[in-house]
Amino acid sequence: MNKARSALGGAVLAGVIGITSVAPAAAAAPAGGRAVTGPTAAVASGKVPMASKADRIKRLGKLTVKGQASLDAWYAGLGQYRKGKNPYKFNWSTDGCSKSPEKIPGGYDFTFPCHRHDFGYRNYKSLVGHSKFRSQHKKRIDDVFLQDMNQVCNARFWADPLTPAGRKKAKAACLKTAKKYYSAVRALG
Template identity: 60%
Template structure:
């Protein structure tokens, strides 16, 4: 596995799109199943999820996978390209993907929603506000 191949695969798994998010979920599944197709990249799949901030928030919204994918991007790019190159060329894209992933989580539709439409609207607004705070935190500190 060359460095260029690893970077190309990382880019496909950490981009700011639904397709990239879907590829990351598929890669995570392959990793959990021990598949050679993903093992060959020797990615770091470690995570602390949202670094102590709640992953699950009021209304049933869940940022667990958003935070996991964000950690995946940070950890693997830093190891592959170094911290300086990571901050210059990759951090902003990974942070933006994180924000998009969280906003997508805030758009979840619950088939057995116990809340009234008015309550759901308020909960969704609170979710989006939390997503923005998490995004601003990683931009500032990450």
């Protein structure tokens, strides 16, 4: 079975390489005998033109507000970025939870809340500037950070190794840690 998967993967990769080597020639072909230029050329060549600053700020706003829909959209955007697609040219880099641990006792993991928090900070600072970021966006992004961490703390474990009393204690410690991280970014972030 593993050999079949390897062979199939190789065949698919060969097909993708073959298709992509033909695509630039097809995209560069003139339409109706004339060269295609401007925004149409970008679409014809398979390249998506960069979103405007206003569009980027609007999309960033949708990815950095409270609520499950925003979190789901952020995860979808991260997934697309990991596949090599980044139409809004966002900065997806992260330093995790900086110098604080991402993984805390009880099986809780703040990796993604910290990543989303970094995402909001880095992109707003580059798009609107540091002072406008601090006055108009920082508190909201910090509040979303707390929401995301609290969601981690409120997660239910399918095969929980802890007793109900142990889980209750671990959850309380998680919520306390989330509040400390939040207080730190409010004061220092």
